[in-house]
Amino acid sequence: MEILHLVLRNLLARPVRSLLTLLGVLIATASMVLFLSFGEGLRRSLFQELSRVGPAIQVVPEGTEGLGFGGYPEITPRQLAALQEAGQALGVRALVPTLFLARGGFDPQTSFFFQGLPPGVGPDLLYPGVRAREGRLVPTEGGAVVGGKVAKRSQLSLGSPLRLSPQVGLKVVGILEESGGLADNLIFVPLAPLQQVLGTENYSAVLVALNPGQKAEEVARALEAAVPGLKAQTTGEVMRFAERALRISDLVRFGISLVALIVGGLLVANTVMMSVYERIREFGVMRALGARRGFIFRLVVLEALLLALLGGTLGLALGGVVSFAINLYTLDQVGLALSAVTPRLSLFALLVALLLGLLAGLLPAYHASRIPVVEALGRV
Amino acid sequence: MLRAENLSKRYRQGEKEVVALLGFTYAFPRGATAVVGPSGSGKTTLLNLLAGFDLPSEGGVYLDGLALHQLPEDERARVRLKHMGFVFQQWNLIPTLTAWENVAFPLLLAGRPRKERQEQAFALLERVGLAHRLHHLPSRLSGGEQQRVALARALALDPPVLFADEPTGNLDAESREQVAALLFEAGKERTLILVTHDLELAARAERILYLKGGRLAREEVVQPAG
Numbered sequence: 125m126e127i128l129h130l131v132l133r134n135l136l137a138r139p140v141r142s143l144l145t146l147l148g149v150l151i152a153t154a155s156m157v158l159f160l161s162f163g164e165g166l167r168r169s170l171f172q173e174l175s176r177v178g179p180a181i182q183v184v185p186e187g188t189e190g191l192g193f194g195g196y197p198e199i200t201p202r203q204l205a206a207l208q209e210a211g212q213a214l215g216v217r218a219l220v221p222t223l224f225l226a227r228g229g230f231d232p233q234t235s236f237f238f239q240g241l242p243p244g245v246g247p248d249l250l251y252p253g254v255r256a257r258e259g260r261l262v263p264t265e266g267g268a269v270v271g272g273k274v275a276k277r278s279q280l281s282l283g284s285p286l287r288l289s290p291q292v293g294l295k296v297v298g299i300l301e302e303s304g305g306l307a308d309n310l311i312f313v314p315l316a317p318l319q320q321v322l323g324t325e326n327y328s329a330v331l332v333a334l335n336p337g338q339k340a341e342e343v344a345r346a347l348e349a350a351v352p353g354l355k356a357q358t359t360g361e362v363m364r365f366a367e368r369a370l371r372i373s374d375l376v377r378f379g380i381s382l383v384a385l386i387v388g389g390l391l392v393a394n395t396v397m398m399s400v401y402e403r404i405r406e407f408g409v410m411r412a413l414g415a416r417r418g419f420i421f422r423l424v425v426l427e428a429l430l431l432a433l434l435g436g437t438l439g440l441a442l443g444g445v446v447s448f449a450i451n452l453y454t455l456d457q458v459g460l461a462l463s464a465v466t467p468r469l470s471l472f473a474l475l476v477a478l479l480l481g482l483l484a485g486l487l488p489a490y491h492a493s494r495i496p497v498v499e500a501l502g503r504v
Numbered sequence: 505m506l507r508a509e510n511l512s513k514r515y516r517q518g519e520k521e522v523v524a525l526l527g528f529t530y531a532f533p534r535g536a537t538a539v540v541g542p543s544g545s546g547k548t549t550l551l552n553l554l555a556g557f558d559l560p561s562e563g564g565v566y567l568d569g570l571a572l573h574q575l576p577e578d579e580r581a582r583v584r585l586k587h588m589g590f591v592f593q594q595w596n597l598i599p600t601l602t603a604w605e606n607v608a609f610p611l612l613l614a615g616r617p618r619k620e621r622q623e624q625a626f627a628l629l630e631r632v633g634l635a636h637r638l639h640h641l642p643s644r645l646s647g648g649e650q651q652r653v654a655l656a657r658a659l660a661l662d663p664p665v666l667f668a669d670e671p672t673g674n675l676d677a678e679s680r681e682q683v684a685a686l687l688f689e690a691g692k693e694r695t696l697i698l699v700t701h702d703l704e705l706a707a708r709a710e711r712i713l714y715l716k717g718g719r720l721a722r723e724e725v726v727q728p729a730g
Contacts, residue, residue: 126612133600409596412557413657414585414613416578497557501596 127419131426134399142431145395149435149477150442152388156381157443157465157473158450163374165451165464170366172305180340181332183207183347183356197223197319197326203351207330210350214343217335220245221327223318225288236274238288238311240318247300250331251307258282259298263312267297273308273459275299286311289321308459332356385480388435392484396428400488407492408500417493424489425482432481433474440465440473506554506665506695507531510563513549513718524549526718528563532665536691538698538706541715547699550715551669554697555588556580567665585613589658591687593670595650597642603653604629604638610660628656632686648679655686665695672705684708 135142185198204221211219221242228235241247246262247269248254255261256269259282263269270280275296280286284296294313302308319325334343344356357365400407407420447463454462511528514521525546539547552558554565556572565572567587572580584590597606607625616624629638632652642650651671658666668687672680687696688708698709706712707726714721 126618130601137600405596406598409592409598410609410613411581412555412584412590412596413610414581414588416581418578419613498552501557501592 127422128426128430131423131430134403134427135430138399141395141398145391145431146435146438148391149388149432149480150439152381152384152480153436153439153473153477154442154446155384156378156476157440157469158446158463159377159381160374160469160472161443161447161463161465163370163377164466164469165447165460165462167367167370168464168466169460169462170370171363180334180338181344181347181356181358182362183330183332183351183354184328186353186355188355197322197324197328199327199330199354201325203354204327204330206351207347207354210347211332214338214346215335216332216338216343218245218249218333220249220331220333221315222250222329222331223315223322223326224328225318225321227288236278236286236311237309238268238313238318240315241312242315247307247310247312249333251303251305254303254305254307255301256298257301259296261298261300263314264297265314265316266294267314268294269298269300269312270296271308271310271312272300272302274311276302286313288313288317292317292321302459304459385476389480389484392428392431392435392481393488395431396424396485396488397491399427400424400492404492404495404500405502407495408497408502411497412501421489421493424492425485428485428488429478429481432477432484436474436477436480439477440470443473444470505531505533505568506697507566508550508554508563509566511550511553511560511565512562513546513553513558514561523718525553525560528720530713530720530723532695532697533711534693534695535711536688536696536698536709537711537713538700538709539713539715540700540703540706541721545715546718547715548669549718551667551697551699555590555667556584585610586661587663587665589661589663589666591651591654591658591666591668591671593673595642595647595654595674597650597653597657599642602639602641603634603645603649606642606653607656607660610657614661624660625656628659629653632656633682646679648675648682651675651679651683652686655683655690659690663694665697666690668696668698668700670700670702671698672700672702680705 183199199221208219223240225238225240226235227238241263243265244262248261257272260267260269268286274280280296280299282296282299286294286296288294294317300307332343332347334340340358340360344358347356348354410420444465447465450463451461454460508528508530511525512523513525514523528550539550541547553560556565556575559573564574567583570583572583575583598609601609604622604625607628608621611621611624626635626638629635632655634649634652634656637645637649642653645653671687672683675683684705687698690696698706700706710726712724712726714724
């Protein structure tokens, strides 16, 4: 019969009310865990992906830094020539101009992402480790190499036709093995047909592969100095940029889940306050028998904390289960685990739940510990 | 020894001032002292002040020379825990705790280890004839049984002062007799202050104080029966 035992007895004495409150906290915590798990999942996938990307530097038009793969093609052939000249002088391994085109809607099932590569360059230069499962690895003139997941999803096989526009069509000449990375969802085609479809001679980005021993930061700054109007970003810079963007989106998502958390907190406060009002005489008896104010205060705060901790733990578990289910779907659809319940997210969720309980318990606890003994005992 | 000196309590009721107790002075000796009087005579107010539940408007309460009325709330609680036991009319057991846990509650407040709490609570409940009710919740006990649990709880820390406020008010004849016998037995070796309407019960005390209109009207020394 320690103090925690007393608290537990009281919660169990009103099982339905305690359970309903627990459910409120559970749902609030689960929704917060889920919201924030998307940020954690994106972060994890992105960094895994970026750490696998071959080229150490991406050159993009100024103002489209970050993850500007899909930016409007603005790098002109003249700028490319200047880059190649500067790259040769710096002794880089390869300089690959590339172009992106997205076809389809919001549904990953019906969308196609094309990446244009110069003649003779295969996807393995940009995505180390990819291998052809069938046919060729390097796209040919009029021939595309298809990522493993796209091929499976759209039932493409060697020789299948691909239409980029009414005028431009290609045939599948190679299918890649699934590697669990971004390349699984891409279709690699020669640059020329993409430029024809987009009506431009420009490129979206130029990817730079370095020789061993070359320092990415130094090469990037030298390229920027050589060709004005372009931004050369190293993988490290992209990661930092992505981290910044993810932090902002974390805050936004936490803001949204805060609504559920506040409702959960008010539920706990309401339950504990009701329980305090019902037990005023009981607290009076405890004080009459010799309990100090601090004892009553602790009793009530612990009740709120216990409700919040139990609800928070169960909410965390529920969030984990739902996150797992979401990942099963997204892994199947786009090959990425979008949601992740990481240890730091779990710890954060439990701390938020505890803080919630503490805040919800303070006012009722203060109230309970300050009632005059004679009033509490009804002896006025 | 518990001593009240010129004890007065005044309340404000709107514009009116109500005098609940006026100039009460008495030194309670060892043994049972009954406090009787009609409703509104100041019995409950007197008990509230003696126990330190409330503070007097004038005068003071001294327990072995310690000025109880000058202590802060938490200190008064500490004094109650160590030196006073209480039996109320409505039993006032903690509803979520079993009989033995209720008896052990003051021992928990005093920081006694679990084993000691349990042993002592079991022994006290046996002493009041409830060895077969140790693990029952108050809701499963009769009024008389609840009052006996309350008495066992009041004796848990063996306090020198025992307060009983209408302890038999809600009980049937048989339970009343059982509780009264246990109460006066416990009162032999300590200061028992018994507030009651029941003159028959009061007559079993060694002294009776008659309150009227908030004043001590008279003191009667009774020859205890038997």
